[in-house]
């Protein structure tokens with residue numbers, strides 16, 4: 001299969017007015033579903049994308065999140081507040097952060113500072129009664145649509161993947177890394193605070209066992225060459241991780257590590273490292289964030305420096 005079934009529709013959220021950064025997925029059924037609507041700032045563009053398919057937010061009954069990073073789930077609270085008929089589906093471990101997002105907003109503000117409103121917009125609390133929590137392993141029925149839910153730690157401890165049945169299309173959030181449309185290169189997405197590379201490997205194995213017909217990435221779009229893609233991601237995750245570990249052990253300054261990792265990312269792209277290719281991936285993935293995540297990952301595992 002090299003196309004999604006007609007009932008599964010990628011919607012470009014046009015984040016910050018730019019195409020192909022954050023992809024939301026519409027699954028049409030007796031209850032229409034949005035998987036990862038994106039941050040609140042994209043809602044006007046998302047409404048336009050829905051209108052192309054003859055829908056408004058009033059026609060959406062369920063919001064399903066792979067995880068609650070702001071670029072995936074930031075708009076959930078606003079949507080549920082505006083549309084009292086909507087239900088949210090999310091990992092149980094994300095529940096406290098959605099009911100009371102104070103901690104999440106504080107830690108995001110530490111990273112994004114005064115850019116919070118521009119990049120993401122508001123992040124509203126959600127009453128627990130509007131949320132259905134999942135753990136992975138359970139079947140999920142929303143209207144006439146069925147999914148297998150998979151616990152998917154690695155990128156975030158509360159990450160879930162959803163495999164649509166019977167089409168076997170997998171909604172993988174950030175667990176399959178970042179790959180821009182038309183490119184082969186797969187870039188790691190390893191932000192703080194809770195990436196776990198060993199758990200990531202195990203999750204990718206689980207995903208392979210489910211033999212998805214397609215993987216729907218948030219950044220950006222569906223991919224169909226599953227095995228080569230996952231092989232490339234696995235290799236890239238560990239290549240970056242080992243580089244960062246070596247730099248940390250050698251005491252290299254963080255700013256120099258960023259320069260080195262950026263150069264490595266360009267080298268990894270090979271022939272795809274054209275001006276256009278480099279800028280496409282720059283939009284989709286922050287190397288700074290991935291470096292911070294890997295640094296944090298190793299700082300918990302390496303012996304303290306004397």
Ligand SMILES: [Zn+2]
Nearest residue numbers: 067069155174
């Ligand atoms: Zn994420």
